[in-house]
Amino acid sequence: MTNTTPKKPSRIQTRNRRLILDAALDVFSRDGYGGATLDAIAKGAGLSKPNVLYYFEGKTEIYVTLLSQLLETWLDPLVELDPDGDPVEELLGYVRHKLDMSLELPAESKLFAGEILKGAPRISKYLRHDLKPLFDRKCHVIQDWIDSGRLAPVDPAHLIFSIWATTQHYADFGAQVAVLLDADDPSAGAHAHLEQLFRSLLVPPLPKD
Amino acid sequence: MTNTTPKKPSRIQTRNRRLILDAALDVFSRDGYGGATLDAIAKGAGLSKPNVLYYFEGKTEIYVTLLSQLLETWLDPLVELDPDGDPVEELLGYVRHKLDMSLELPAESKLFAGEILKGAPRISKYLRHDLKPLFDRKCHVIQDWIDSGRLAPVDPAHLIFSIWATTQHYADFGAQVAVLLDADDPSAGAHAHLEQLFRSLLVPPLPKD
DNA sequence: TCGTTGCTTTACCAATTGGTAAAAATTTTA
DNA sequence: TAAAATTTTTACCAATTGGTAAAGCAACGA
Numbered sequence: 001m002t003n004t005t006p007k008k009p010s011r012i013q014t015r016n017r018r019l020i021l022d023a024a025l026d027v028f029s030r031d032g033y034g035g036a037t038l039d040a041i042a043k044g045a046g047l048s049k050p051n052v053l054y055y056f057e058g059k060t061e062i063y064v065t066l067l068s069q070l071l072e073t074w075l076d077p078l079v080e081l082d083p084d085g086d087p088v089e090e091l092l093g094y095v096r097h098k099l100d101m102s103l104e105l106p107a108e109s110k111l112f113a114g115e116i117l118k119g120a121p122r123i124s125k126y127l128r129h130d131l132k133p134l135f136d137r138k139c140h141v142i143q144d145w146i147d148s149g150r151l152a153p154v155d156p157a158h159l160i161f162s163i164w165a166t167t168q169h170y171a172d173f174g175a176q177v178a179v180l181l182d183a184d185d186p187s188a189g190a191h192a193h194l195e196q197l198f199r200s201l202l203v204p205p206l207p208k209d
Numbered sequence: 210m211t212n213t214t215p216k217k218p219s220r221i222q223t224r225n226r227r228l229i230l231d232a233a234l235d236v237f238s239r240d241g242y243g244g245a246t247l248d249a250i251a252k253g254a255g256l257s258k259p260n261v262l263y264y265f266e267g268k269t270e271i272y273v274t275l276l277s278q279l280l281e282t283w284l285d286p287l288v289e290l291d292p293d294g295d296p297v298e299e300l301l302g303y304v305r306h307k308l309d310m311s312l313e314l315p316a317e318s319k320l321f322a323g324e325i326l327k328g329a330p331r332i333s334k335y336l337r338h339d340l341k342p343l344f345d346r347k348c349h350v351i352q353d354w355i356d357s358g359r360l361a362p363v364d365p366a367h368l369i370f371s372i373w374a375t376t377q378h379y380a381d382f383g384a385q386v387a388v389l390l391d392a393d394d395p396s397a398g399a400h401a402h403l404e405q406l407f408r409s410l411l412v413p414p415l416p417k418d
Numbered sequence: 419t420c421g422t423t424g425c426t427t428t429a430c431c432a433a434t435t436g437g438t439a440a441a442a443a444t445t446t447t448a
Numbered sequence: 449t450a451a452a453a454t455t456t457t458t459a460c461c462a463a464t465t466g467g468t469a470a471a472g473c474a475a476c477g478a
Binding site for chain 2 (some may be wrong): 030032116119127155157159162175176179191
């Protein structure tokens with residue numbers, strides 16, 4: 001009875017794979033896939049390059065592992081969108097949650113953005129298999145809310161795009177925001193503005209009947 | 210009387226520099242600065258690598274030239290925001306213009322996005338010297354509109370961020386949009402949605418008195 | 419204590435990269 | 449047309465890169 005999943009990882013394996021992935025997040029998000037080097041990752045992890053390659057088959061495997069693990073965390077707030085909650089509050093809560101993630105985990109957001117920017121060559125299958133079904137499900141939820149008159153009639157897909165775009169902007173374009181904004185911390189202003197933006201869009205025109 | 214700007218460029222110079230910059234736009238926007246190679250650019254331009262280096266001092270100079278030229282084009286619609294026009298229509302026109310640019314020139318948008326994503330290490334001075342003053346000026350215009358009651362009270366800076374984020378999303382995250390959207394062409398839906406999004410935000414609560 | 423297994427290091431390599439030197443070819447100018 | 453200037457090619461290089469081979473070292477069960 002040969003086991004395909006080769007044993008369970010040792011303590012050292014767990015620790016070092018973690019070290020490598022943490023360092024890789026820094027390097028990949030700063031330099032992009034093409035600009036990142038195994039040496040930089042190894043140095044960041046405090047390991048030698050061949051030692052890094054003992055834990056991962058190559059640069060690409062590190063990158064893909066990182067991204068696919070990331071995708072889960074990243075989609076979690078969308079999963080939590082509750083069909084039984086109050087539509088406007090559910091969506092505004094999602095906006096808040098997404099914005100907080102962008103402000104607190106900019107490296108993760110940037111890593112993902114960089115991959116999409118280049119056409120998602122290495123994670124398009126994850127997009128299709130994980131993201132797309134979830135996206136469709138949530139579009140349907142939003143459409144139901146609209147049909148029941150508890151949400152202004154909007155295009156669900158484009159609404160989600162807008163939420164993603166506006167929230168991630170503070171992470172992905174953080175360098176630009178920092179230059180343009182005199183206040184050092186954009187978070188308060190961003191929260192207030194996005195609340196206003198999406199509330200004015202989403203509140204249904206007439207009371208619930 | 211020695212001239213610092215060394216003569217005017219010959220016809221060949223003009224043509225080949227154009228060829229190189231066009232090819233570089235493709236390569237840099239696809240592979241990022243780190244992933245791009247001079248060989249790829251040279252091949253794209255139909256020139257040999259040393260020949261490319263006859264026209265530009267190095268990879269970095271090509272990249273910076275491209276970005277600084279691009280910045281001008283990219284900021285042009287913002288320049289055109291007219292203080293004497295109707296506030297809501299001016300801003301919605303800006304949204305439309307910006308969205309059209311993203312849909313029609315995705316490579317340019319991606320190149321710029323990639324640079325900002327990495328912290329704008331090579332164009333931060335352009336951001337400070339060109340973008341920031343323009344940005345401040347236009348924030349002031351918007352604030353005046355608000356103060357005169359012709360625009361809903363919004364944070365001008367964050368409003369501009371939202372416009373940039375939502376419009377550029379269709380270029381920068383085009384790969385993701387393509388996977389998620391069943392319709393092949395997002396442009397119609399995007400235009401309608403952004404019109405709705407920003408109109409509902411910007412229309413002032415009360416008539417002009 | 420010995421051997422097996424898992425982890426790490428040293429030394430290395432082939433390919434690619436940005437860039438150069440200088441000759442050759444071409445175009446322009448006188 | 450001949451000289452001068454410009455453009456292009458050929459041949460090359462040092463540095464970096466992703467990756468490998470294999471020996472050394474550590475841990476652990478029998």
